[in-house]
Amino acid sequence: MKQIRPAVRIAAVRKSSLHHQVAQDIGARILKGEFAPGDLLPNEAESCRAYGVSRTAVREAMKMLTAKGLILSRPKIGSRVQPRDSWNLLDRDVLVWYCAAAERSHFLASMHQVRGILEPEAAALAAVNHTPEQLRAIEGALVGMRDAADLVQWNNADVKFHLAILWAAGNELLVPFGFLIESALGTMFDFTGRHNQDWRKAYPLHEAIVVAIRKRRAEAARKAVRALLADTGNVLAQWARESSRGKRQARSKARR
Amino acid sequence: MKQIRPAVRIAAVRKSSLHHQVAQDIGARILKGEFAPGDLLPNEAESCRAYGVSRTAVREAMKMLTAKGLILSRPKIGSRVQPRDSWNLLDRDVLVWYCAAAERSHFLASMHQVRGILEPEAAALAAVNHTPEQLRAIEGALVGMRDAADLVQWNNADVKFHLAILWAAGNELLVPFGFLIESALGTMFDFTGRHNQDWRKAYPLHEAIVVAIRKRRAEAARKAVRALLADTGNVLAQWARESSRGKRQARSKARR
DNA sequence: CACTGCAAAAATGTATGACAAATCTCCCGG
DNA sequence: CCGGGAGATTTGTCATACATTTTTGCAGTG
Numbered sequence: 001m002k003q004i005r006p007a008v009r010i011a012a013v014r015k016s017s018l019h020h021q022v023a024q025d026i027g028a029r030i031l032k033g034e035f036a037p038g039d040l041l042p043n044e045a046e047s048c049r050a051y052g053v054s055r056t057a058v059r060e061a062m063k064m065l066t067a068k069g070l071i072l073s074r075p076k077i078g079s080r081v082q083p084r085d086s087w088n089l090l091d092r093d094v095l096v097w098y099c100a101a102a103e104r105s106h107f108l109a110s111m112h113q114v115r116g117i118l119e120p121e122a123a124a125l126a127a128v129n130h131t132p133e134q135l136r137a138i139e140g141a142l143v144g145m146r147d148a149a150d151l152v153q154w155n156n157a158d159v160k161f162h163l164a165i166l167w168a169a170g171n172e173l174l175v176p177f178g179f180l181i182e183s184a185l186g187t188m189f190d191f192t193g194r195h196n197q198d199w200r201k202a203y204p205l206h207e208a209i210v211v212a213i214r215k216r217r218a219e220a221a222r223k224a225v226r227a228l229l230a231d232t233g234n235v236l237a238q239w240a241r242e243s244s245r246g247k248r249q250a251r252s253k254a255r256r
Numbered sequence: 257m258k259q260i261r262p263a264v265r266i267a268a269v270r271k272s273s274l275h276h277q278v279a280q281d282i283g284a285r286i287l288k289g290e291f292a293p294g295d296l297l298p299n300e301a302e303s304c305r306a307y308g309v310s311r312t313a314v315r316e317a318m319k320m321l322t323a324k325g326l327i328l329s330r331p332k333i334g335s336r337v338q339p340r341d342s343w344n345l346l347d348r349d350v351l352v353w354y355c356a357a358a359e360r361s362h363f364l365a366s367m368h369q370v371r372g373i374l375e376p377e378a379a380a381l382a383a384v385n386h387t388p389e390q391l392r393a394i395e396g397a398l399v400g401m402r403d404a405a406d407l408v409q410w411n412n413a414d415v416k417f418h419l420a421i422l423w424a425a426g427n428e429l430l431v432p433f434g435f436l437i438e439s440a441l442g443t444m445f446d447f448t449g450r451h452n453q454d455w456r457k458a459y460p461l462h463e464a465i466v467v468a469i470r471k472r473r474a475e476a477a478r479k480a481v482r483a484l485l486a487d488t489g490n491v492l493a494q495w496a497r498e499s500s501r502g503k504r505q506a507r508s509k510a511r512r
Numbered sequence: 513c514a515c516t517g518c519a520a521a522a523a524t525g526t527a528t529g530a531c532a533a534a535t536c537t538c539c540c541g542g
Numbered sequence: 543c544c545g546g547g548a549g550a551t552t553t554g555t556c557a558t559a560c561a562t563t564t565t566t567g568c569a570g571t572g
Contacts, residue, residue: 017554019319043523054556056312059524060319063275067323069348075524075563085423089432090346092325113381114429121373167341173370173436176345180429273525299552310527315553331534331553 018053019060024093025051026061030070030081031097041071041079068094092179099187105240111184112236116229118177119162123221126168127213134168135214142210145203154199155189161206168213188232191239205231274309275316280349281307282317286326286337287353297327297335324350348435355443361496367440368489374433375418376481379465380474382424390424391470398466401459410455411445417462424469444488447495461487 026047029035042050047058062079065071069088073079088094099107126134141164144157162185163178205228212220282303285291298306303314318335321327325344329335344350355363382390397420400413418441419434461484468476 019554023323045523056555056557060316060554062524063316063319064323067279067320067347067349073524076522076565077563078523084428085431085434087432088344088347089429091323091344093323110427110429113427117374117377125369171366171369172340173345173366175341176343178341275525301552312526312528316525318553329553332536332551333534334552 018051018057019064022047022051022053022057022061023064024097027065027068027070027093028097028100030065031094032101035081037081037083039081040077041081043078070094090176090180092183095180095183099183104187104191105236105243108184108187108236109240111180111187112229112233114177115181115184116226116233118174119165119181119229120222120225122166122169122174123209123213123225124218125170125174126165127216127218127221129170130168130213130216134164137164138168138210138213140164142206145206151189151199155185158206159185165209165213188236202228202231274307274313275320278303278307278309278313278317279320280353283321283324283326283349284353284356286321287350288357291337293337293339295337296333297337299334326350346432346436348439351436351439355439360443360447361492361499364440364443364492365496367436367443368485368492370433371437371440372482372485372489374430375421375437375485376478378422378425378430379469379477379481381426381430382421383469383472383474383477385426386424386469386472390420393420394424394466394469396420398462401462407445407455411441414462415441421465421469444492458484458487 026035026041035041041047044055044058044062048055051058062071062073065079066073068091069082069086071079072082089098126138130138138161141157141161144160145154148154148157159182162181166174166178166181205224208224209221209228212224282291282297291297297303300311300314300318304311307314318327318329321335322329324347325338325342327335328338345354382394386394394417397413397417400416401410404410404413415438418437422430422434422437461480464480465477465484468480
């Protein structure tokens, strides 16, 4: 009737609150397609049993997923997975789940495409609109990349760099993309970073962006960012090639 | 001490659930700046009294706001308003609250700028990538605009039109912008729509976009969208001028 | 036979009270 | 002066009961 012990097997989340763990699990499963749009989620009572938690926790998890546009709950009906186009793919959590669920190369390609649309224009705007403080933030991030001792530090500075540019563009609606870039760079880092010894070669490309922004040359900034993204695109393409080649030989070996 | 009756005065929300109403109210107040980033929200017990609801409802509202990145709750601390750059401005609700809180012309200008970055590229991608089904959706929306009997119908079709293009671009990460455009057009509609008798004059501009996409001419599609947005920009600029002029004379009269 | 309307059922929504856990604050002792 | 422990405050979780909503089906009626 009532299970002896929790018996919960939340993926890898140890700490954080229960409702958060439940939300993470259900959210990830939705993005994975385990629950498809239009499907009905198990009702609250069942989820309580499944996760070994109280209804309160389950309900709070549901509210979070509702807030992200993933589900819609109605009395007597249950919680139905919403159509994909009402999902908040630009939400931090949702994007992470999506990233974990989707084909890696496809995900990175989509991401790269959006970056290719937004970032050049953001840099152009930043060139025109930046305040002294914002310029300092960008230059600070560049210094961070220059002085980075290892790949981790470099990556952190890299993220800061792009965020600073978005911020300097002076349009609040552009800022939320920061985390998207953050996620893109983070995901790339996990793969390309390892066997790519010659990071730093991208440093001049970043420097060129700063120079253009500092001189308030919009078109130059745009081009500089395009150059950087083209370089990133090459890395991605190469990695995708290697990946698809290796996929046949070792499919489960990579999990060690 | 203890108020006699609910005494709740949720803005204008009558139906929908309690936690939703509470979330709407607190969310709107945060976006309005009534609670600034770093501030502590009233604790749950106080909110219960303030809204005349149970702690359950308040907590579920908090979870929704947490999911949208507006607040962060921790035991013994309370619920603290997060820094602006962790807000999910691209979330439907958050954007609506932002729209209601910010200066209208400023909001529309930001929106227009983002549209100017995204939509031309989306149309270019749509020209290259569209499937027959997606093209039909775009053309269907255009027909809807052509046959629109009044401004309301026209606006609905207009929204569908832009959504269909975003969809046809073939990048899932672009779809979430649909609602942003939806909101932009909706807000504009509330203002420009009234005294602008000659809607329809934008019809040829829309038609040109469809033609370019149908012929799979990316650059032509890009330009056509830019032309449309330039036109929209003119309307906005004119409205902004009128608005700022009228603001001195009649500040509250315009509400009739 | 079809249609209307009412009633029961099933799910979420709300309320309440109790306790657990986290963590800040302050005080006390070394 | 510093560190550690006790207490207090606030959120986190649980359990239970009841309210509300909406579908479904049955019954009664034309």
